[in-house]
Amino acid sequence: MIKNNLQYQECVKQLTKMAYHYYVLDDPIASDEEYDILYHQVKNYEEKNPKEILSSSPTQRVGMPPLLEFQKSTHKKKMWSLDDVFNFEELTEWCQRIFKLYPDASFTCSPKFDGASLNLYYENGKLKSAATRGDGVMGELVTQNAKTIPSIPLEIPYFDNIEVRGEVVITKEDFEKINTERLENNESLFANPRNAAAGSMRQLDSAITARRKLRFIPWGFGEHTLQQDSFFESMQKILSLGFYPVPFVKVCKDLKSIQAYYEEIMKMRTDFEMMLDGMVVMVDSFKQQESLGFTIKSPRFACAYKFPAVEKHTKILSITNQVGRTGVITPVAELEPVEIEGAEIKRATLHNYKEIEKKDIRMLDWVVVIRSGDVIPKIIKPLVEKRTGEEKKILPPTHCPVCNQELLIEDIFIKCQNLLCEARVKESIVHFASKKALNIDGLGERIVYQLFDANLVHSVIDLYSLDYGELLKLEGFKEKKAKNLLESIANTKNIDLWRLINALGIEHIGEGASKKLAQSFGLSCFEKNIEEIIGLEGFGEEMAKSFVEFSNINKNLVQMLLKILTPKNIIQEQKQNYFSKKKIVLTGTLQQPRDLIVAMLENVGAKVSNSVSSKVDFVICGENAGSKLEKAQALGVKILNESEFFAYFNKES
Known part of the structure; x- marks a missing residue:
């Protein structure tokens, strides 16, 4: 029985220590019974003294009332994606660019876990927020769900503001248990552990997340004030604050040792309890990282050295012809199920019928299938030596599998030309709402199909006459969701x-x-x-x-x-400018956002290219420009720094 606040604080401290050893270190210091007794004593005291509840109490990890939707959250510092390298030659090329500037550079190498990225923000030692990666600048706020994960400390003994970044993962064993349970409950199965982790983090009901055995494994930082210049030493400091101990982290000082460690981790890949899809190679010095900077998409100081695609053999059972938004027919092989990297693969693309003919792939063939990371499974070749004589040639269709209209054969493409074909209409609406098109938030493929099947939309025009009352009749739609969707559609008016x-x-x-x-x-x-x-x-x-x-x-x-x-007629007559009709290449780290400079150039009729050649008129250089600058110098292309660019741009033509 806990009698006072001092005893309560000591019990919370002991309970937190027990949970850390059990869930994080996998080294229990108390029996389940001892933990349960102390847990209920703490809970009883908190129920009687709700104003004294500590935010770090393990009782606060239980699921909170369900949310109606996720709020958006802007990261303090951008979450970048890593560039991939796939073989030793590409790794060598990447490292040489680093060694050219920093011959003494060393690298922190660590396993790349296949899960869902999460950004934790601590303020004055307390977990203030947790957000998904999103687009790198803004993610979804999933703090309630994060608090249910035992390996995420609710408080840390570090009182400066800090963003700790890592991967939410699930073990292969727990993934199988979840799917077995879902199968028994007649629910759709998760494709792989990564999807299970990502799906669990995006549950509106955190009680569901709490039931999943998720783990958070740190891999880096956003905003921080750590004093060490070494990334490796900084990670050790963070891990000592109560986070999950990251396995297989090592500092490598040259290319040979990086490759040797990569091969060592790759050998553990199959038997390791969680999904690994490569190794992260990171320049260890923060000062060198800052100097190397970023490209538009990724840091120059880190890369993901991906494991080779896993090959498996399976059998083609049948062919399904899919109709895309442009009417192009894509043959998809229905396969005898085979597991690749924790995912059950039942389908693989065959690209087109010319490809099938070229590779001589037949019905009932045994084939080689590969899948690497997010890549759609594809068939590499048939295993001709396994043929029995029962195999049959795969013939191209003559009529659309959806609308039954006659198909047009155009070189390697076979197309349905019927614009009213149901398959084309659905896919065209999905594309219409996509990010690079009208960017209608909340109108993904699942919702489009739901609206179509409910006879609420038959073309993109119908989106603009959707009825609030009709939306509320759909499964999963409540007032907020319906209102948000209609607002997102209305916001597309006056777009570019x-x-x-x-x-x-x-x-x-x-x-x-x-x-x-x-x-x-x-x-x-x-x-x-x-x-x-x-x-x-x-x-x-x-x-x-x-x-x-x-x-x-x-x-x-x-x-x-x-x-x-009523879209914006943004440019009817382009202003003449020093850069009009010129071909431009941007390179290096620029002070102004690269997208802004590209838009400025395109708006005056300049063409922005990615590669340097003799046809390029100008190369605009930021800091730490690399091979593009060297090539421009060799070809005699005019080079401008950022200040010179703006000076020329603002000149009267």
Whole structure:
């Protein structure tokens, strides 16, 4: 029996220590019975004295009342994605770029866990928030769920503000148990442990997350004031504060030792209790990291050295023909189920029928299937020596599997031309709402299919007449969700014209081409002929023909969307500028956001390229520019630093 607050604090401290040894170190210092007795004593005291409850009490890890939705949370520092290297040659090239600037560089090497990234923010020693990676700048706030994970300390003995980043994972054994339970409950199965971890973190009901045996394994920092210059030493400091001890972390001082450690970890891959998909190689010095900086997408001071794709043998049972938004038919092999890296693989893409013919893949063939990380499983080749004579040639379809219309055979592509085909309509709406198109938050594939199957939408136009009351009748829709979806759709009005062009899903017309059309012709782009479109830099006959044909065939649809959305006619006449019609390459770490500089250049008719050649007019350099700068110097291309660029840009033409 706990009699006073002092006793209560001591009991919470002891209970926390017991939980740490049990859940994190896997080295129990008390029996289950002893833990349960002390836990209930603490809980009883808290029920009688709710104002004295410590936020670090293990009782606070239980699931809270379900949320209606996740709030957004901006990270203090951006969460970057790592560039991948896939073999020793690529690793050598990556390391040489580091050694060129820092011959004495050393590297912290650690396993790359396959789970869901999480950013923990501690303020004055207390866990203030936990957020998913999201787009790297902003994620979803999942603090309630994070608090249910025993290996995430609710308090740490470090009182400066700090972001601790890591991976939420689940063991292969616990993953199997979850799927067995879901199977018994008639629920859909998780594809692999990574999906199970990610799905568990995004539960609106944290009580469900609490039942899953999740672990948080730190791998880095965002905002911090750690004094050590060594990443390795800083990680050891953090781990000593009560986090899960990260296995297999080692400092390597040269290429040979990095490769040797990679091979050592790879041997553990199959038998290790959690999914590993590679090794992270990180420059150890924070000062060197800061100097090396970042590209648009990733840090220059770290990479993910991925394990080779796992190959398995299985049998083709049948072929399913999928219809995409542009009408292209993609053959998909239905396979005898096979496990690859913890995921049960039942399907693999065959790309197209020319590919099937070229590889001589047949029905009932035994085949080699690979899957690496997030890559869609694909068939490499048939095992001809296993053929029995029962195998049959796979023949291309002549009619659409969805609408039964006759198909058009166009070189390697087989296409359904029926714009009203159900499969095309669904996929076109999904694309219309996607991030690089109209970016309609909350309108993913599952919701699109739900709306379509409920007869609420039959085309993108129907999105703009969705009824609030009808949405509330759908499974999973409550007032907040319905309201948010309608607001997201309404917010697409007055978007940039290029987004609408890209959202239409016109074959061969992607983001770059959409911007070029909008900048060059404005709203009149849909009225241009093939010759006028071909006149644009970078447009070939196939692109021009595709755009003009789409505009003619779907004239009514386009006019209705223009009327509903009233998109911004951003550039009808481009201003002449020093950089107009020039070809530009950006390299190095720039002070201003790279996207801003690219937009400035494109808005005055410049073309931004990724590679340096003799046809490039200018290379704009930031700090720590590498091989692109060297190549520009060798070719005699004019080089500008960032200040010079802005000075020239602001000149009168």
